[in-house]
Amino acid sequence: xxxxxxxxxxxxxSVGDRVTITCRASQYxxxxxxxxxxxxxxxxxxxxxxxxxxxxxVPSRFSGSGSxxxxxxxxxxxxxxxxxxxxxxxxxxxxxTFGQGTKLQIK
Amino acid sequence: QxxxxxxxxxxxxxxxxxxxxxxxSGYSFISYGLDWVRQAPGQGLEWVGWISAYDxxxxxxxxxxxxxxxxxxxxxxxxxxxxxxxxxxxxxVYYCARGGVDASGGYYFDYWGQGTLVTVSS
Numbered sequence: 002x003x004x005x006x007x008x009x010x011x012x013x014x015s016v017g018d019r020v021t022i023t024c025r026a027s028q029y030x031x032x033x034x035x036x037x038x039x040x041x042x043x044x045x046x047x048x049x050x051x052x053x054x055x056x057x058x059v060p061s062r063f064s065g066s067g068s069x070x071x072x073x074x075x076x077x078x079x080x081x082x083x084x085x086x087x088x089x090x091x092x093x094x095x096x097x098t099f100g101q102g103t104k105l106q107i108k
Numbered sequence: 109q110x111x112x113x114x115x116x117x118x119x120x121x122x123x124x125x126x127x128x129x130x131x132x133s134g135y136s137f138i139s140y141g142l143d144w145v146r147q148a149p150g151q152g153l154e155w156v157g158w159i160s161a162y163d164x165x166x167x168x169x170x171x172x173x174x175x176x177x178x179x180x181x182x183x184x185x186x187x188x189x190x191x192x193x194x195x196x197x198x199x200x201v202y203y204c205a206r207g208g209v210d211a212s213g214g215y216y217f218d219y220w221g222q223g224t225l226v227t228v229s230s
Contacts, residue, residue: 002170035216037153044203044220045145045153051214088153092215096169097143099153 003027003091007100013108018079022103024072024089032068033093039102040085048087049074079105110134112204112221119227120194128224130187130204137185138162141207143217144178144189146200154200158207159187194228201225 004027014020024034032052037045047056049065052072062077076083084107089100115129130142144156157168159178166178177190187204202224205217 032212033214035214037217039153044223045217046220047208047216047218050208050216050218051210051212054210056218090153090155090217095158095167097155097158097215099155102152 002096003030003093003098005089005091005098005100007087007089007103009103010101011104011106013106014079015108016079016081020076020079020105022074022087022089022105024067024074024100026070026072026091026093029069030091030093033091034065034067034072035090035092036063036065036074037088037090038083038085039088045088081107110206110219112206112219114202114204114221114224117225117227119229121230122194122196122228124194124228125190125192126194126226127188127190128202128204128226130189130221132185132187132206135206137180138182141215142178142180142187143205143207145203145205145217147203147223148197148200151200156189156202161187191226194226196228199226199228 006025034052036049039045053065064075087103111133113131118126120126138161143158157178159166161180175192180187204221206219208216208218
């Protein structure tokens with residue numbers, strides 16, 4: 002199975018900050034990397050697919066980059082509604098594994 | 109609009125079975141795959157399995173191989189996930205998610221059900 006490792010596991014930041022979350026795959030996954038946002042008690046929401054493509058309706062302050070094994074999710078200017086847990090997920094092969102999550106908290 | 113509506117919470121004893129349903133609407137059911145993802149309390153997301161709504165092909169996580177079965181009823185646009193021989197560590201919220209495919213063949217979960225809590229307790 003492909004292991005996905007996110008860093009950091011948790012992060013404290015303020016409204017307006019620029020934040021970057023990284024995701025590393027244990028083997029090559031091309032650009033088959035997706036990012037999700039999850040708020041407490043809610044289902045995850047797709048933000049970015051294929052490493053850098055915006056899902057419809059996602060604010061432009063979210064961006065994704067990377068290919069191969071190393072990927073990043075950047076939020077350019079944090080808004081109050083962005084405090085949540087973020088997961089990366091690879092779709093290169095099955096099982097479709099997730100990172101362990103990055104919890105973004107208000108400083 | 110696309111919607112996935114799951115069945116309600118379940119409480120089961122160890123060794124029992126549970127079946128969770130996921131009713132899809134707002135799109136052509138057989139044109140997409142459906143995956144199941146679970147989340148134990150306070151934990152991260154874990155992929156459980158996938159079914160092609162077109163031809164019924166399935167894939168499962170090795171962790172649950174032999175205990176989980178995913179099926180579809182195309183006449184009602186509903187997917188089902190059954191887990192047998194339940195254990196306490198199967199306690200989780202189970203989500204169904206529609207599988208989108210991009211031009212390069214990438215696969216992603218673009219719509220999710222609301223989740224179904226399955227509690228396994230004696």
